[in-house]
Amino acid sequence: MAQNPLPYTYYSCPCVNTSAPVPILAANRKHSREQPPTDTTEFDNEEQTFDSRSPRANLSLVPLEHLLWCTECHQMRCARCVLEEVQCWYCPACLFEVPSSTVRSEGNRCTRSCYNCPICTSPLTINPMEDPRQEDKPEHATGPFIMMCPWCNWSSLDLGIKLEKGTNVTAQLAKIRNGRKAGKIQDAEVTSPTQEQPLSPLAIQHSSIDDAEAEATSPRPDMLSTDHDELFTRLRNFYQQQIVESSEASMFGPSFSSTDGFSSPSAISRLLNIYTGKKTKRTKPVPMREALSPSEGLHIHSPADDTDSLTCLSTTPWPDTTTTAQRALQPGDHAPPFTSDLWPIATLLRTKRSKRCRACRTLLARPEARMNYRWRIRTLALNHMPKLTLLPLATTTTSSGGMPTLGPDLGTPAHIAQRASLSAPLRTGQTHTYLLTTANPLEDVLSVTLATPPTTPGRVGTRVTILCPQFSVGKNSDVWDEALGAQPAAASKRRSGMPSGMPTVGEDGAQARVAEAGKVWASGRNWTSVVVEVVPGMLPEDASEEEADLEIAVFVRIEYETDAAGEEKAVAATAKEKREEAFWCVLGVGTIQSTFA
């Protein structure tokens, strides 16, 4: 995964082992009084080493920052193993929320004044057309207003549209559109019985704040339009009429399959006739016919339309024709062939979603209602799981060793230098040393056990040794506790030019320090660093790029005792609960340099 910025640590969500994303380790997480641990699955899991290259693993490797945490299952939850619920719809441009019922009735687009450019999809701005040189300028812009694209310079003037007000654009546009449709129909009456497809009403269907009003104000509502919706309505009416007529004629005709069914008065009277034995004159069933006139929904396609389009196409330069994407974005069935007919697109609404654990339905994240992007609830794995960071053990005298990464320390020049050296290629057969820092976000002391396969899976076979695989990490106590409690030590360190709590790799004399097996390299308030030795293996001649990237899978098991308070009973507040968690994570180290290059 060469595209990832080094260093990276990915956590493997336990849902990787299940085809249905239900956690298998759930039972162990709640390592508690009511349930004895059923360790079989976990042991299986432990014995089988994790291969970060397996296609399956790729689905579950997630940076810690992206993971949520289920406080009931005591487990991380990735995007695969959470349930999402749409909480509300909102417009990304004006942030107004739209209730689901409105979305159902009016469509999933903003009905206020938010539109996107039909050419390039940028959000349109609404600008007054007034001269800034004007001396006696009123306080508020008076207009007329136009919609403009700040990117490609499309404007509503391209459609010849000027707006009277800068607000409620949707209603104004709908009115203009209906007016134009009516105009086209009038033209159609004069010129020919059939006319090219006018702008569709579907376009304004979702922007129908006052569709009805617009409909009422359209000049000649009695006019037979050829637009899609009205044609459909007329056709449906016609066929319904046909069904009724033909079923009245035939006794058990299609009426029984029609919507009228047995309960219609005509059907009942016919049934009565059958039972009373009255012979009615049997009329010959009238066969259903097709629509014959425009009032019945008939729309004859005229070849002239095609010829018109074709001649138009042959004379229009290529850039003036619409692209498939542009047509697809157009509202309703309006798919104009030329860019001059493109209509602005109402902004699509988005959803705010709350997230629940798939296993126990606990709420993991819930967005804040009202117009903002904040969260009301969000339990991040970041605050519940140790954070592992790999950095090269610096050999320069200026830089320091690994740091807890809970603070904003990653931006320091020393770390940038380390990152640079981390992206340097790894050489086959050479021993590279790294510091693996485990930072603890919990308020309990962690005892950590790390495990990694001695050689990485695959053909390269890089040897990896964690010199001190078992250690403890201090609790994430108040920063001030450390600052005040460790005064003398910190002061002495500060005198030598090092910030307190930093592992002092580069100090004089300490440079020759050798990493010892079984000993922690450095530790601080809530973090501990251990040394990892890496000896890159031989790259095969035909090695792929992916094989050259060195990733180390590490199995992390943590144990800690925590207050059981607040979970089940207040009585058990004093009782300590022992918890155990385990997971795989993958550390991205760098690229092995090919010896054949």
Place this chain on the structure above:
Amino acid sequence: MSDPKRTSRSAPSKRTSLLPSAPKPPCKIDPAATIASSTVLAGIHPITIAAHAVLHPHARIVSAEGPVTIGEGCIVFEKATIGPLAPSTSTESATITAPPSTILGKNVTISTGVTIEGCAIGDGCVIEPYARIGQGAKVGRYCKVVAYGEVPKGAKVDDYTVVYGKGKRRVDRTMKEWGEMRELKEAVHERQVRGYQGLIPSNIAKWS
């Protein structure tokens, strides 16, 4: 500056005079133009700057390879570089005797970080940040090149064209068909120029 002897020996005013300053290019600057003192004007060919042009601090006008003409009311933002490149040594240099020149029309906006080589840009054009106009290109009137857009060498861009996306072009019908929009644009531009004239201390004397 840590050495006390050195600071006492050369006062700051003297030190600037000792510096080997680049030779001033022959300039013809309208007194109504605004040029910040940290604007760079360099080269050997003439540089002409018309009235109401605004050159922001750290804008670079380089006439090393050919003359540069900046039209009335042009705004050149910081880190923009304007100046023709050396003529290519291929066959065309044999036929063209005059050095390549850069000409900006009236009310042209050259945004931050733009590179303008030896080309002609028409009135009312807007060249957005970090765009590049190649040598020998001809950009018409009221054109727009979007941010990071590129007009390749020797290309011709018709009037009212928007160069956007990956070399896409479209005709800006709003500008083309609506005279009032052009007037409006001019008005907005003029107001902008007036604003900058009030904000940027001009130092024309430095170049004349």
